[in-house]
Amino acid sequence: MQSHVVQSPWHTIGVDLTGPLPKTPRGNAYILVVVDYFTKWVEFFPLGTIKSRKIAQLLHDEVICRHGIPVKIVFDNGAQFVADVFRGTLKIMGIRHRTTALYHPQSNLSERVNRTLKPMLAIFAEHDKEPWDMRLPQLALAIRAAINGSTGQSPAFLMYGRELKLPLDLVYGSETDVLDKLKLSEEFRTHTERLKAILVSAHQSARENLEIAQ
Structure with a gap:
């Protein structure tokens, strides 16, 4: 199977959801994970709900308005990502979408980041009284700064x-x-x-x- 190699930052991004997690005082129970396939830069967004419209709006406001419109978005077959409202948003912006089933598992970066994120959250939960959504910025910083x-x-x-x-x-x-x-x-x-x-x-x-x- 052909591997997925990109040549520039924010050309291709992966999105995935983690959760449900213990609900925080802010009402969050999920994390939207966004990964740039080239730089491996990560963005973590705590969510209370995982409706397609909410996710599409978040990607527009917090990812596209900051990093520009990607050429491709890679995601799994979760209901939130295959819904008409989500795919319609991508179509309006001219973004191609691919499901992870079409790619080599090694290129499924957002899910790989999730596997790293979960034990990090568990460590914080064991040693820190702060709700997990308050610690997401520090976790993102650690990944962004690491080789x-x-x-x-x-x-x-x-x-x-x-x-x-x-x-x-x-x-x-x-x-x-x-x-x-x-x-x-x-x-x-x-x-x-x-x-x-x-x-x-x-x-x-x-x-x-x-x-x-x-």
């Missing part, structure tokens, strides 16, 4: 051309940024050229690693 085995880079680096500064860096200090620290008087053009060169190199390396991983 991904498929690309050889962190999702954050492939997105921004630099590593994220983490809370522990405030205590222990961090390594020198990939980009030289910019002086206030330095022109934005210099920064743009430097960032472009870094991202071109990082994306090429990621493509090569993704092809090997397939």
